[in-house]
Amino acid sequence: MARFAFQEQSLALGAAQVLYLYAWFTRTGDIMRENIVLSAQLFELSINYAGCSRDLPTEHWLQLGCDIRFGQPAILYAWLQETEPSGSTLTSIYRERATQLLEYLKTVPRFADAGKSWTSPWDMNFNQLRYPDIPAKPIWNASKVPLAVFLEEHYGTFRSELEGIINAVDVEDGYEAIRRADVSVESLSTPGGWDAIRIVRYGNWNDAFCSFAPKTCALLKTRKELVNCPYVNTNYYKLFPGAHLKPHFGNAPRLTAHLAVIAPEPLRSGISVGPAQSLWIEGKSMVIDDTYPHSVSHWGQHPRYVLATWFCHPCDENHDSGQVCAESL
Structure with missing residues (x-):
């Protein structure tokens, strides 16, 4: 499924969501790490396919699900970075991808104020991405x-x-x-x-x-x-x-x-x-x-x-x- 979605990019978002859920919600309690990596990559791929851009009107941004397309891979890459074995060369790669996605979100005009408090993807939440003018609290x-x-x-x-x-x-x-x-x-x-x-x-x-x-x-x-x-x-x-x-x-x-x-x-x-x-x-x-x-x-x-x-x-x-x-x- 993942290989096909990389070729047919219209399926990238759906495949990313399925891979995330299947990796995370297994009955054994184990996390399927390879699926999380593929999920994060496909979420990123879906950004370009959908045309998500900081220049989009808010209505179009929401209709295209750009919050999820950016926010989900940022959080997944942050998790991968934190859980990667010590000494792995992938740690810096995951950190860079998480940081780049977060920094781009902070440049989107509707997140101008909310983004000031984001120092890592863990500071975000999807309600805040939906309602950036409402104070966020866990x-x-x-x-x-x-x-x-x-x-x-x-x-x-x-x-x-x-x-x-x-x-x-x-x-x-x-x-x-x-x-x-x-x-x-x-x-x-x-x-x-x-x-x-x-x-x-x-x-x-x-x-x-x-x-x-x-x-x-x-x-x-x-x-x-x-x-x-x-x-x-x-x-x-x-x-x-x-x-x-x-x-x-x-x-x-x-x-x-x-x-x-x-x-x-x-x-x-x-x-x-x-x-x-x-x-x-x-x-x-x-x-x-x-x-x-x-x-x-x-x-x-x-x-x-x-x-x-x-x-x-x-x-x-x-x-x-x-x-x-x-x-x-």
Whole structure:
């Protein structure tokens, strides 16, 4: 596929995305390094094919997906540079490619102000590339985000139904039974690291889950931030002791709200988002910008269950999500 995409450049962007996902989201937890290299190269190739240039009007820049074509390879090259074995001649090559892509982005007029804070690709995030005039922050004030407040208000319902699934009497492990019935989940952790149950993805609700947790699904369906956005997901995540999730990042425009439904060890599992860190506290919400590179670790002895929902960015003007941009900052 990669060889063909290098020849047929109209396929470069699609092939780059597939290679990245296949390399990163493998069930074994391993990262396929060769695919990451090819992905970064194809993302770069797609820049010229699309005609992405600092001189494009903003509307055309966004329509062509130039944010992703520049930003994704910059981050991938930065990761390759940092993880290349000591003494490798490729280290300087990856560093140069990451730096050149970042420096070009900083010359794009719409990033004139935002780019002043970018000293490495890790300082970028895709929401900031989409909304350069909105202050970027890896972790938001959950008390000012209506969906996060809503999740906390209904914590008791979510926990009751989740415990009913975990302790189902007619199966050995209700959570595992629902998870195994759905093959549309990806893996970012070491083996045995985390298990996901899909609740809704791109508007498609998991009927098997909703039959076990009807109140949970009914509550989530009342939120405009979810039902009016075509690209949102909501999952339950079970993180096992000793698990570590690889650094990864999502696409704009969206944010992620986490509700720690079962987290018996509040100081033993946490998340790093860009330069910031936070811990899950049972019954409390957390709002992160997952378009920053982020990773997760669990140092405790008991599984941790989090209700994670990706929702419309408050500043997304294309969907009626019931949010106001300024009030959510």
